[in-house]
Amino acid sequence: MAKAFVIDVSRCSGCYNCQLACKDEHVGNDWTPYAKPQPEIGQFWLKVQENVCGTIPKVKIHYIPKLCNHCEKPSCLESCPQEAIFRREDGFILINPEKCNGCRDCLKACPYNAIYYNEELNIAQKCTGCAHLLDNGYKLPRCVEACPTDAIKFGEVEELQDLIPGAVVMKPETGQKPRVYYRNIPGKFIAGTVYDPVAKEVIIGCRCLLTSGGKVMETYTDAYGDFWFKDLAVGKYDLTLEAKGYARKHFLGLNTAVDINLGDIPLDKE
Amino acid sequence: MMSSRLCYFITEIGIKSVYISPDLNYGAAVHADKWIPILPNTDAALQLAIAYVWLTEGTYDKEYVETHAVGYEPFFDYVLGKAEDGIPKTPAWASEKCGVPEWTIKALARDWAKKVTSIIHGNGGPGIRGPYATEPARLEAILLGMQGLGKPGVHQAKMIEWHIHTPYYPLPYQSKQRPDIAVFAEVVRPPKTDYAGFFAHPPHLLDQSPELKELLKPMEVAPQQSLPKCMVHDAILNGQATWYGLDKFIGPREEQFHLHKFPEEGCSTIHMIWTDSPCMTTCWNDGYRFVKALQSEAIECVVAQHQWLENDCILADIILPVTTKYEQDDLQEEATGGTYEAVYREYPACPPVGESVTDFEAVARVAAKLGKEYYDRYTGNVPTEKLVEMFYNASGLKDYLPYEEFKKDNVVILPPDPDVKNVKPGLREFYEDPEKNPLKTPTGKLEFTSTALQEFFPDDEERPPYPKWIEKGVSHDESLSSERAKKYPLLCVSNHPRWRMHAQCDDITWTREIETMKIRAKDGYQYEPVWLHPSEAEKRGIKHGDIVKVFNERGIVLGAAYVTERIMPRVAYMDHGARFDPIDPNGIDRGGAINLITPTAITSKNATGMVVSGFLVEVQKVTDEEMAEWKKKYPEAFARKIDKATGVCLESWLIQK
Ligand code: SF4
Numbered sequence A: 001m002a003k004a005f006v007i008d009v010s011r012c013s014g015c016y017n018c019q020l021a022c023k024d025e026h027v028g029n030d031w032t033p034y035a036k037p038q039p040e041i042g043q044f045w046l047k048v049q050e051n052v053c054g055t056i057p058k059v060k061i062h063y064i065p066k067l068c069n070h071c072e073k074p075s076c077l078e079s080c081p082q083e084a085i086f087r088r089e090d091g092f093i094l095i096n097p098e099k100c101n102g103c104r105d106c107l108k109a110c111p112y113n114a115i116y117y118n119e120e121l122n123i124a125q126k127c128t129g130c131a132h133l134l135d136n137g138y139k140l141p142r143c144v145e146a147c148p149t150d151a152i153k154f155g156e157v158e159e160l161q162d163l164i165p166g167a168v169v170m171k172p173e174t175g176q177k178p179r180v181y182y183r184n185i186p187g188k189f190i191a192g193t194v195y196d197p198v199a200k201e202v203i204i205g206c207r208c209l210l211t212s213g214g215k216v217m218e219t220y221t222d223a224y225g226d227f228w229f230k231d232l233a234v235g236k237y238d239l240t241l242e243a244k245g246y247a248r249k250h251f252l253g254l255n256t257a258v259d260i261n262l263g264d265i266p267l268d269k270e
Numbered sequence B: 001m002m003s004s005r006l007c008y009f010i011t012e013i014g015i016k017s018v019y020i021s022p023d024l025n026y027g028a029a030v031h032a033d034k035w036i037p038i039l040p041n042t043d044a045a046l047q048l049a050i051a052y053v054w055l056t057e058g059t060y061d062k063e064y065v066e067t068h069a070v071g072y073e074p075f076f077d078y079v080l081g082k083a084e085d086g087i088p089k090t091p092a093w094a095s096e097k098c099g100v101p102e103w104t105i106k107a108l109a110r111d112w113a114k115k116v117t118s119i120i121h122g123n124g125g126p127g128i129r130g131p132y133a134t135e136p137a138r139l140e141a142i143l144l145g146m147q148g149l150g151k152p153g154v155h156q157a158k159m160i161e162w163h164i165h166t167p168y169y170p171l172p173y174q175s176k177q178r179p180d181i182a183v184f185a186e187v188v189r190p191p192k193t194d195y196a197g198f199f200a201h202p203p204h205l206l207d208q209s210p211e212l213k214e215l216l217k218p219m220e221v222a223p224q225q226s227l228p229k230c231m232v233h234d235a236i237l238n239g240q241a242t243w244y245g246l247d248k249f250i251g252p253r254e255e256q257f258h259l260h261k262f263p264e265e266g267c268s269t270i271h272m273i274w275t276d277s278p279c280m281t282t283c284w285n286d287g288y289r290f291v292k293a294l295q296s297e298a299i300e301c302v303v304a305q306h307q308w309l310e311n312d313c314i315l316a317d318i319i320l321p322v323t324t325k326y327e328q329d330d331l332q333e334e335a336t337g338g339t340y341e342a343v344y345r346e347y348p349a350c351p352p353v354g355e356s357v358t359d360f361e362a363v364a365r366v367a368a369k370l371g372k373e374y375y376d377r378y379t380g381n382v383p384t385e386k387l388v389e390m391f392y393n394a395s396g397l398k399d400y401l402p403y404e405e406f407k408k409d410n411v412v413i414l415p416p417d418p419d420v421k422n423v424k425p426g427l428r429e430f431y432e433d434p435e436k437n438p439l440k441t442p443t444g445k446l447e448f449t450s451t452a453l454q455e456f457f458p459d460d461e462e463r464p465p466y467p468k469w470i471e472k473g474v475s476h477d478e479s480l481s482s483e484r485a486k487k488y489p490l491l492c493v494s495n496h497p498r499w500r501m502h503a504q505c506d507d508i509t510w511t512r513e514i515e516t517m518k519i520r521a522k523d524g525y526q527y528e529p530v531w532l533h534p535s536e537a538e539k540r541g542i543k544h545g546d547i548v549k550v551f552n553e554r555g556i557v558l559g560a561a562y563v564t565e566r567i568m569p570r571v572a573y574m575d576h577g578a579r580f581d582p583i584d585p586n587g588i589d590r591g592g593a594i595n596l597i598t599p600t601a602i603t604s605k606n607a608t609g610m611v612v613s614g615f616l617v618e619v620q621k622v623t624d625e626e627m628a629e630w631k632k633k634y635p636e637a638f639a640r641k642i643d644k645a646t647g648v649c650l651e652s653w654l655i656q657k
């Protein structure tokens, strides 16, 4: 039995309700033995991360709410010399505030920076999965309950079986097996607008061919002369633009380490 | 949030959303299929070019225009370059002004003409609060008209405030029992001017509660004159003001042709100000001029009623501390949801903090000092419980649910109109039969050339009978083509704040931690973000998070640079409503209240509105030397206590004796 979170990034509107609701639950509220009060500012047991991608006017934004991953193999747990960090039956990783002596080893051990240090109380603190609520008849943690678009789903891993396949976790290379899954985190994009510099018109229906290591993707420019290749893996790409009556244009070796806006691209007549 | 859910729905059913704005705003960030950046307050140029494409390509609804509109020929001539100015409003012409590439303008015009298109506004914000904002607003109606406004899918919609507190604008699908609940403190005892009763309680509802009618009779001491808020500073500093129209945002169309003056015949100029919304510096036009007006010799006393010691309060002589609604016992309605409406009793959530009393009580206590008869007349000596009953009975719900019944649950939820499915959307009836279902315009048609403007202001070059592109005029010179732009080369756009309600909630600790709400700069102070495109920041040697000054002739407002691809070049963007934290109240503000340096003049010569977006500024990095100089010159400003979490503190204004 283990609980998990599944967050659909494409449904997150960046309202920050989850971040604020988490604070409302834990700032100034003493839930010992689950957790001591979170300080007024400075800690984000859940933090919404805003990602602005591309350049004007091909800019896309997505928000990723990040919280403790309640990992199956938590490095924090192992790092704690006081054995203050423990796993509950439902999989939640908790820091016992009574046992914690503020040594901060766990802060360094967590690759997700999910743990905060409370200077005043000299303890480490983080998301508790709102275990104090779940143990007392509540069905959902506060952040989940607060989400107006149902972007955050919560439940038993088994209940979420439809959603988990194809979802990703943060930094899988750590091997810690997070139990916070993400769906629809956009990949990189290559985009642009194709136009005729003499007629000063966009070119609609221009064929755009994107190749990478033998893989070919094809799209056509829309009513605004725009093309978008979305959800690309990081890598090198070659792009060819071809429209009837115009000379072909190539862009070689486009590197999607960052999202690419090729801007307004003039095509000359043949 | 409700709007956002609606936008997800719009996308899900396959409708494409095009966002046209200088900033990739919070709606566009999530819901836009296409973002077209446009320079602030230049929409009129884009709109005229769209009309040009439709006219030259014959892609507008000619038949509809002929049957549903009047006065279109002179407008079309103007667009095509056949009017006096001789300039065809081509996409190339517009591109220069609005910063949208010519090819994108044409593409937008064609896509719009091809698809069933509605226009949706978040609320209005900067779009209706720029210099000459009447023009893009009127042009929008014309463009919708050219595509058959009222046709299935051709509408204009607004995403919030679906029902502003007045029964004059009911939504067709809302309950048949339109409640009208005035919060006790809001009850308007109309001034004695003939036109100001518009926001007073509707007479037919008042008739249902004779006791309340008696209580709300205009008082003998009622004000004899009134003034639009955006002209208060002028009225004080110039000793007089004249304007057309109501002193309110909303009112009957005919009102805008009445000339008013201040002071009225036989009346006084302003000697004292008593405000219950002390936010002129943060939410209205040319805040520094308002500060100057308060400091002028004409003003002998300033009284402010407020919950916090902030903004205009710090300029007041006397402050009456009032409660928030959470400390009040009142009757309330929820009608902004659009479909369901609710009326409920609102009990206090906690006792009043400190010495605060409700606004109603604060005023009543002043009345008591004037004499018992004033107190009696103002309050009627009615206990709260009885007031609730009186207001409920005058809400229009008496017959639907008698007060005795209401009292059981203290809440009534009104269902939408059961015939909602038969209600025709928007201007459908006008579309179907304009003769039988005329509009409220003088001709009953869509007036591309306004017959009333033609009659009252035929020579007004700032709001001509048909809408035009106004680059500058006697009222404003705020375009990038202006001489002034050499010194102030950025157009400032100012939205309704994302993280506040106007000037309210600027001190909420947890929202202040969100990166787009405040930026903690190297001096530890949380500054209001100033959005700048990386290219503009680079030109000025500004880095993300640097303390910057936004300024023009009217003064300086500090902020911290938010360098982002979400804003177009040649633009600076700052939300309004950050708390006024004067270094020098006459020209330097650390809090980031951008309205301090917004234009002085109203929308245009004859159009009375505030102008608070689409104006020229320059942005520069504040050097350490400059900051050090200010610290030396204004030590008391920097000695004020700043809380790490909430910013400027109330205590910092208190002088202990
Ligand atoms: S589960 Fe509870 S503690 Fe964890 S992020 Fe959500 S609200 Fe915060």
Ligand code: SF4
Binding pocket: A011, A012, A013, A014, A015, A016, A017, A018, A019, A048, A063, A065, A146, A147, A148, A149, A150, A151, A152
């Ligand atoms: S509450 Fe939901 S929609 Fe809002 S920021 Fe969090 S995940 Fe996104």
